[in-house]
Amino acid sequence: MKSIKRVCTLTLAATAILAPAPALADIPHGHGHGYGYTQASAVVSADGSIIRSRNIVDVWRAYRGTYCVVVEPGVDLDGAEELYARAVGRHWSPRSLSVQRGSRACGGDWHNTIAVRSQASYGYPADAAFYLRVS
Secondary structure, three states, X not given: OHHHHHHXXXXXXXXXXXXXXXXXXXXXXXXXXXXXXXXXXEEEOOOOOEEEEXXXXXXXXEEXXXXXXXXXXXXXXXXOOOEEEEEEOOOOOOEEEEEEEOOHHHOOXXXXXXXXXXXXXXXOEOXXXXXXXXX
């Protein structure tokens, strides 16, 4: 019986050591994930309101599945290595997000505007909360 307990204890200890550590929550501060310095970032709710942000002037939901993000004038979108967006939270259907710099969907000054488009798995526009990073 002692040997079974010892094997179980050793197995649990090995599992704890080998198991990956829980991922840190993405927060819009600091450096990117190996892509250089994060110039701007935001966590945006499905209705277009900002939950957290860094170097973001404004965000709004233009229409279903399309969001407009205006970055601070000091953010270099032309020299950005990465414009990245991913869906946050749970949705009734998987989401795919695309990012477009200077989209006419957002109107106004296109130079410092990013459009984030969200589609459900069946290809139709669908609202989604998302995380955006400009590196």
